[in-house]
Amino acid sequence: MPSSRRRSLRDVRRAYTGEDKKAAEAGVGRGGLGVTHCSPVQRRFRATLAVHLFNENNGKPPFSDAELHSARAFLSYTMTVSPRYDELLCIVPGALENALSRLSSSSSDPRHRVPGLRVAASAPYQAYHLVDLVTGGRMTLARQSAYPSIADIRSGKPGKSSSWAREWPGLDVAISPVERAVRARIPAMTEEIEALLAALVACLDARDPAGEWALGLWWTDPLRRSITAGHDGGISLWGSGGRWELAWTEHPDPDDIVGCLTDPHIGVPGAAAVRLSAHVREIRLGSSVLTLRYGVSRADG
Known part of the structure; x- marks a missing residue:
């Protein structure tokens, strides 16, 4: 795609999303703005995430704690949503780890938010790369649009670690029977x-x-x-x-x-x-x- 065309799409996209130039340019492509156009895997993941974001555990079927795990509180954080074709990036400038805790269970809070969501790589206080074990969809929470990639994290370039990195289950933690049962209760959709x-x-x-x-x-x-x-x-x-x-x-x-x-x-x-x-x-x-x-x-x- 010619650079002038890409810049034009970037600027139109920014007007809709509020992204900075770097984030918006990374998201355009495949002939369009790239906001809602995504891979089939990413589409399935985002649709599943919608069920967890747009429901509350209120004790009434089918939304009781035993049947659904709400991630509604995630939306209470100020963020910029930067969707890409095969990844959902959420830029959360403040309270990054707290926002993550609304999506994923931790050792201090074992309740499953989005069952099957795992931390694939983390640069504490900078970025958390997540993978959904059921759909294969990817999501990243980052403090800013320039953040360490998975390759950078695994090579040790961020050079910083903390107890935050050990709080959430990684890819080595298989999906549990409880998590699988929760996900199975979500009805099929076209x-x-x-x-x-x-x-x-x-x-x-x-x-x-x-x-x-x-x-x-x-x-x-x-x-x-x-x-x-x-x-x-x-x-x-x-x-x-x-x-x-x-x-x-x-x-x-x-x-x-x-x-x-x-x-x-x-x-x-x-x-x-x-x-x-x-x-x-x-x-x-x-x-x-x-x-x-x-x-x-x-x-x-």
Whole structure:
């Protein structure tokens, strides 16, 4: 790709994602912005991650602690999401290790956040490279866009270690029967649903350069509009096959999600939206449907 074309894509991408130049340029490619376009492995991983991010362990089936392990608290950290074709990078400038603890279990907190997620390599206080043992998907948490690669870490170039590096299970820790059972409880989904859910994860903090929509990590509005959010009634994402429903009560507004998923630059190709009521939208892709239900969460009963 000519350098001028790549720079142009980089700048458009930055307007949507808020990335710095280095992160945005690393993400463009394959003829487009590269925000929601990813490998099949990465698509499956991100869709699974969406189930853990958009559910809460509230003691009610199917979201009880015994059946689902929520990583919802991960979204409470300020971060820049920098999706690549075969990796999901989250740049967390502060409290990096705390953010990691919301995704992975540790020796001090043995509860499984995202079962099967392992630390493949770590440069404490700089970067943590994660691998999902079930899908093979990769995710990296880093303090800044310039961070040590796995090769650098394994060669000892970061030159620094601490007890943080030993807190989380590595690739040598096989997936446990409990973890496997939790993952098995997540219903199967079509490739279209995977694509929509994966896009929500890739666009966690995306915003429209024209100021029409913004997702704001699902807790704030970076466009500073006068939007009245609902009460904190929880969030739930569940379904089966080609029919899934996302229900929540706070940020973002459902039309923000519609705007993101159908955006001509970073949306999911072929996705179309239907307004069913003031609080309900449908995102249709092929024969699959993701229902967006705002203001009344299934977690409320």
